[in-house]
Amino acid sequence: MYNLGEIAKLINAELIGDAKFNISSLASIEQAQAQQLSYVVNNKYSKSLLESKAGAVIIHESLKDSCTTNALIVSDVYLAFAQVSHLFKHHVNHTIGIHHSAxxxxxxxxxxxxxxxxxxxxxxxxxxxxxxxxxxxxxxxxxxxxxxxxxxxxxxxxxxxxxxxxxxxxxxxxxxxxxxxxxxxxxxxxxxxxxxxxxxxxxxxxxxxxxxxxxxxxxxxxxxxxxxxxxxxxxxxxxxxxxxxxxxxxxxxxxxxxxxxxxxxxxxxxxxxxxxxxxxxxxxxxxxxxxxxTGIMPLMPHKKWQIVGVWLIKLDKIAKYLNIKLNHLKGN
Amino acid sequence: MYNLGEIAKLINAELIGDAKFNISSLASIEQAQAQQLSYVVNNKYSKSLLESKAGAVIIHESLKDSCTTNALIVSDVYLAFAQVSHLFKHHVNHTIGIHHSAxxxxxxxxxxxxxxxxxxxxxxxxxxxxxxxxxxxxxxxxxxxxxxxxxxxxxxxxxxxxxxxxxxxxxxxxxxxxxxxxxxxxxxxxxxxxxxxxxxxxxxxxxxxxxxxxxxxxxxxxxxxxxxxxxxxxxxxxxxxxxxxxxxxxxxxxxxxxxxxxxxxxxxxxxxxxxxxxxxxxxxxxxxxxxxxTGIMPLMPHKKWQIVGVWLIKLDKIAKYLNIKLNHLKGN
Amino acid sequence: MYNLGEIAKLINAELIGDAKFNISSLASIEQAQAQQLSYVVNNKYSKSLLESKAGAVIIHESLKDSCTTNALIVSDVYLAFAQVSHLFKHHVNHTIGIHHSAxxxxxxxxxxxxxxxxxxxxxxxxxxxxxxxxxxxxxxxxxxxxxxxxxxxxxxxxxxxxxxxxxxxxxxxxxxxxxxxxxxxxxxxxxxxxxxxxxxxxxxxxxxxxxxxxxxxxxxxxxxxxxxxxxxxxxxxxxxxxxxxxxxxxxxxxxxxxxxxxxxxxxxxxxxxxxxxxxxxxxxxxxxxxxxxTGIMPLMPHKKWQIVGVWLIKLDKIAKYLNIKLNHLKGN
Known part of the structure; x- marks a missing residue:
């Protein structure tokens, strides 16, 4: 459990909201709930941002107006998310043989x-x-x-x-x-x-x-x-x-x-x-x-492949030379 | 070791032959011997079926007449074979360290x-x-x-x-x-x-x-x-x-x-x-x-590849537009 | 440590040089130092051979004149190198748990x-x-x-x-x-x-x-x-x-x-x-x-791919039939 003040410090964010607000975990913008932190990488998601139930969101300042919850404003949202993600990573303890709780x-x-x-x-x-x-x-x-x-x-x-x-x-x-x-x-x-x-x-x-x-x-x-x-x-x-x-x-x-x-x-x-x-x-x-x-190149004797390849990478030029337009090829 | 009666029951087969006949293992139709069970998935193998030495065969009823040995008649031969195969799977025991018989x-x-x-x-x-x-x-x-x-x-x-x-x-x-x-x-x-x-x-x-x-x-x-x-x-x-x-x-x-x-x-x-x-x-x-x-697509700058690709997937239409027939291309 | 006499014997080489000369390890012709053995697979490397500081070199007899150091003359240099390489392989000892020197x-x-x-x-x-x-x-x-x-x-x-x-x-x-x-x-x-x-x-x-x-x-x-x-x-x-x-x-x-x-x-x-x-x-x-x-074949419905493929492997013949020369395609 980290509060927004701690997280803002880690990712060097401007916090708009409550520094004492506690975050329990991370979630996607569509699925995040009240105690969760989410992020939005670009303006395509501004509608999801508006409708999100997330307790806080990492965003670029250009999305400030679409944010109705606590906001962590950073210049590189994805990088900030990468850094925050490690706070919530489950730490694994090594076990010898079979753990008593198994x-x-x-x-x-x-x-x-x-x-x-x-x-x-x-x-x-x-x-x-x-x-x-x-x-x-x-x-x-x-x-x-x-x-x-x-x-x-x-x-x-x-x-x-x-x-x-x-x-x-x-x-x-x-x-x-x-x-x-x-x-x-x-x-x-x-x-x-x-x-x-x-x-x-x-x-x-x-x-x-x-x-x-x-x-x-x-x-x-x-x-x-x-x-x-x-x-x-x-x-x-x-x-x-x-x-x-x-x-x-x-x-x-x-x-x-x-x-x-x-x-x-x-x-x-x-x-x-x-x-x-x-x-x-x-x-x-x-x-x-x-x-x-299917989408594979047919197998050929190597010499054949070399000759075919010469023309293959020039298909656009062949079409131009023969004055073939794409619309010539419709419907046949 | 399972007898044909047991196997017929497992795969819900009609048995034509001896229910007490014992099967020691499975084998392909060409290699099967007297105590072995085999299977034939389609009519292409009717000659192999006729000549087989298998003690019993799983077949579709349409192959009944080509079968001179014990037959297990099912509607889906390959599925029946999959089910029978598990009867003959060797069971592995775990060992700690080195087994005394090694x-x-x-x-x-x-x-x-x-x-x-x-x-x-x-x-x-x-x-x-x-x-x-x-x-x-x-x-x-x-x-x-x-x-x-x-x-x-x-x-x-x-x-x-x-x-x-x-x-x-x-x-x-x-x-x-x-x-x-x-x-x-x-x-x-x-x-x-x-x-x-x-x-x-x-x-x-x-x-x-x-x-x-x-x-x-x-x-x-x-x-x-x-x-x-x-x-x-x-x-x-x-x-x-x-x-x-x-x-x-x-x-x-x-x-x-x-x-x-x-x-x-x-x-x-x-x-x-x-x-x-x-x-x-x-x-x-x-x-x-x-x-x-060889059969690979040559590497190109991505933009070149996009343009070539447009024509590549229309090669048949280009040929038609230019009125090229396959027999035009023989011998040159 | 092996001397050149021992190595010559292993690879069945004619030794031109000092049989008692000790080799500490192998190195490429450019990097080899005075106690190291190297090899040169063909005449392209004759200049590197001339300039090398290697203590000895495995070569084909045709390179004898470019060699100023001890030479092991063999008919198949790469094969001889493969054989010698095993002399200098580090032998690994198995450890139970953690070795005391770790x-x-x-x-x-x-x-x-x-x-x-x-x-x-x-x-x-x-x-x-x-x-x-x-x-x-x-x-x-x-x-x-x-x-x-x-x-x-x-x-x-x-x-x-x-x-x-x-x-x-x-x-x-x-x-x-x-x-x-x-x-x-x-x-x-x-x-x-x-x-x-x-x-x-x-x-x-x-x-x-x-x-x-x-x-x-x-x-x-x-x-x-x-x-x-x-x-x-x-x-x-x-x-x-x-x-x-x-x-x-x-x-x-x-x-x-x-x-x-x-x-x-x-x-x-x-x-x-x-x-x-x-x-x-x-x-x-x-x-x-x-x-x-990029260099991949576009994905197509399988039937489409089959038809396109027929023409694809005949691109050279199509060009010939249409009398297209590579120089027609320059600059467009």
Missing amino acids: KINNANIASGCCISANVTIGTNTSLGGNTIVEDNTSIGENCIIGPNVTILQGSKIGNRVVIAPGAVIGSEGFGNARDANKHWHSIAHLGNVIIGDNVTIGANTTIDRGTLDDTYIHNGVRLDNLIHVAHNVVIDEDTAIAASTGIAGSTYIGKRCMIGGMVGIVGHLNICDDVVINAKSTVDKNITSPGMY | KINNANIASGCCISANVTIGTNTSLGGNTIVEDNTSIGENCIIGPNVTILQGSKIGNRVVIAPGAVIGSEGFGNARDANKHWHSIAHLGNVIIGDNVTIGANTTIDRGTLDDTYIHNGVRLDNLIHVAHNVVIDEDTAIAASTGIAGSTYIGKRCMIGGMVGIVGHLNICDDVVINAKSTVDKNITSPGMY | KINNANIASGCCISANVTIGTNTSLGGNTIVEDNTSIGENCIIGPNVTILQGSKIGNRVVIAPGAVIGSEGFGNARDANKHWHSIAHLGNVIIGDNVTIGANTTIDRGTLDDTYIHNGVRLDNLIHVAHNVVIDEDTAIAASTGIAGSTYIGKRCMIGGMVGIVGHLNICDDVVINAKSTVDKNITSPGMY
């Missing part, structure tokens, strides 16, 4: 595991050797967690979940704010990872925790090996994703999708239900219709 | 390792700290296995093999059957991983076990870091594969190939000997001639 | 960690459970090293460094010499990994050690999850790289670059400061101007 109900824990404070593990769940489960994690019934897995604090894992060796659940998201000197400042990720029932997670796959809200893997999802799931990604029910695919932050993937191997999906996208993406494709825009999508 | 011949085992039942480890082999070796695994002589490695049950590893930290050998394959409600059902992978002599495997690389047959890494193969090798892949002698490449299920890669980094190779392909694939290419068809292959 | 200054070491000989760990640094730190490693102050991390011998890590779970620092590089029978021979990597201050390294990311010189991650660099950094890569200050990207050997990446996810960067390239590479692009040539670069 509730383990007829589970099978191999040697070398560390199970920290307030962990609950359900009936018939099995943990392989040298697996780490940090505090406040819950793991349901009939799960099979492999050896050398790392499950970081606050993760919530459902029933009948399989996690293969080497997977990491709840690692910090890759969110960084850049200061005026172009140095990066990490954002402490305060959300968790939530995993539903009947989910499988492949070997050495990594799932980052959310920034403020949670990263969410819904019931029935199948993730293969070496997949990267970034902070605040939501993968909806019964979607299957093949190996080495990467999903950047805050992207939503609908139900019953099938994503091939080594697909790259950029951040903040929305992919609807029942989409199939072929292996190695790049998804850089929303997908709003079910169906199969 | 045969370790002058090897150097670091602290924190778990070596399970019936493991054999050859002379002068070294295991780094916190490495897990599950039961029935064999590791040859003069191997260097790094710390935090996971070697799952039944793996066979030759002599002079180097496995870097964090690698996972023998993880479950990514095979799932989908039911009528679009829920996924994992297939229990019953094959193993076989690794020949003089193989090196990079850090955090994952090699999945086979479904019924084995995943096979032949003598002299070099695998870099963060590579994904799926179930039933075969990589033949002296092939080298650079980092972050992924190989989907059941693909065969010939001898002395050189595969660049971050190449994606789709499943069920056949790549002949002495093939070179440049980094980042996608291989989506068989390669039948030695030589060098 | 200097740990008020750090917080979780259970299951192995800290080997001559390791130093600074004040307020924390190591998660089951993490391995091999000998001669130094870790600075206020670092947070996650669970299940592997830090291999000789790594130098600065202050305020965060290493996420499952990361591997200092794994062997992927350098192999091929003999006349097309068998691979690993090169023992004798360089280290150097990590500056304020660096973050994501979950399951792997950073290989250098061949002779070091792999270098400078101050302020941010690396996301599942990234591969090959031997002798240098990533300069304040560069951020998103998940699943791979960087091949000996590439230099400048300051303040932002590299998207799943980018592939081939080896021996030079990327200047302030470059932005969009996700999934392939970098296969030097980048000498700051700015944003």
Whole structure:
């Protein structure tokens, strides 16, 4: 618990409001409640700011007039948020073996595991050797967690979940704010990872925790090996994703999708239900219709590829030379 | 050991044959022997079905006439196979330290390792700290296995093999059957991983076990870091594969190939000997001639790429507008 | 310490010089000093060879005349170098718990960690459970090293460094010499990994050690999850790289670059400061101007992609059919 005076000092903010006002935690502008601090990075969110129930908000001075609550005025809002986030980061204590407060109900824990404070593990769940489960994690019934897995604090894992060796659940998201000197400042990720029932997670796959809200893997999802799931990604029910695919932050993937191997999906996208993406494709825009999508360069003998490539990077010039206009190509 | 009556009940099959007939294990239709159960997913395999020595087969009723042995008739053969597979999955017991049945011949085992039942480890082999070796695994002589490695049950590893930290050998394959409600059902992978002599495997690389047959890494193969090798892949002698490449299920890669980094190779392909694939290419068809292959989009300044892209996705329309036919392009 | 007579025998070389001359270590031709052995693979380096201070050099006989020091004449220099490299590889001893020679200054070491000989760990640094730190490693102050991390011998890590779970620092590089029978021979990597201050390294990311010189991650660099950094890569200050990207050997990446996810960067390239590479692009040539670069195939409905692809791989033939020459496209 920090009061606004302390926070203003940390981030070098002008405080408009009550310095003694206590902040319990951080939240997004839409979700923040009376004791929570939020932030708004630009004017696009001025309506959300006006309607927010947040107890206080970090804003740029240009948004002062849209703010009806305590305001912390700074020149770089995102950087200030990065700095404040660390105040509210849960501190993890190391545990030797199984912490006395852990509730383990007829589970099978191999040697070398560390199970920290307030962990609950359900009936018939099995943990392989040298697996780490940090505090406040819950793991349901009939799960099979492999050896050398790392499950970081606050993760919530459902029933009948399989996690293969080497997977990491709840690692910090890759969110960084850049200061005026172009140095990066990490954002402490305060959300968790939530995993539903009947989910499988492949070997050495990594799932980052959310920034403020949670990263969410819904019931029935199948993730293969070496997949990267970034902070605040939501993968909806019964979607299957093949190996080495990467999903950047805050992207939503609908139900019953099938994503091939080594697909790259950029951040903040929305992919609807029942989409199939072929292996190695790049998804850089929303997908709003079910169906199969592809975007890869065909494989050619190297010499052929070199010759084709020469013309490929000149397609605009070819069109100009042939006096082809885009509107010539409509409707045919 | 289960009899056909029990299996028919589990998968809700109509049994044509002897309910007391005992099944010892599962096998593919070509390899199955008298005490084994197999399955055939579609009519393409009716000849194999006719010629099979399997003791029993899971089939759709449309294949009844091609079946000369005990038959389990179901509406969804692949789903039934997924369900049956779990009956024959080897159950792993956790071990503390080194199991008394392990045969370790002058090897150097670091602290924190778990070596399970019936493991054999050859002379002068070294295991780094916190490495897990599950039961029935064999590791040859003069191997260097790094710390935090996971070697799952039944793996066979030759002599002079180097496995870097964090690698996972023998993880479950990514095979799932989908039911009528679009829920996924994992297939229990019953094959193993076989690794020949003089193989090196990079850090955090994952090699999945086979479904019924084995995943096979032949003598002299070099695998870099963060590579994904799926179930039933075969990589033949002296092939080298650079980092972050992924190989989907059941693909065969010939001898002395050189595969660049971050190449994606789709499943069920056949790549002949002495093939070179440049980094980042996608291989989506068989390669039948030695030589060098490439398939990547050239890097451009972003603005250039945007302009080229506009025309690229209209190549078919440009051809139509210019009245170019494919047969115009032959022979020139 | 080996003398040239012993080394000549190992690699089956003709020695021109002093068989009793002692070699302390290996170094590149430019950096080698009086007690060091180097090698030159082809005639391009004859000037470096002439100017070298190396105590001895492995060369092909065609370079004999450019050599003013002790020479080991072989037919395959790179293969001979691979063989010699193993003589000078540091041998790691396993440690149980914390070695008595480790200097740990008020750090917080979780259970299951192995800290080997001559390791130093600074004040307020924390190591998660089951993490391995091999000998001669130094870790600075206020670092947070996650669970299940592997830090291999000789790594130098600065202050305020965060290493996420499952990361591997200092794994062997992927350098192999091929003999006349097309068998691979690993090169023992004798360089280290150097990590500056304020660096973050994501979950399951792997950073290989250098061949002779070091792999270098400078101050302020941010690396996301599942990234591969090959031997002798240098990533300069304040560069951020998103998940699943791979960087091949000996590439230099400048300051303040932002590299998207799943980018592939081939080896021996030079990327200047302030470059932005969009996700999934392939970098296969030097980048000498700051700015944003892209090289990906646009995503299309699969049927559209199939049709476009037909024409794409015939671009050269279309140009020929239309009688377009490259010089037609200049200046427009």
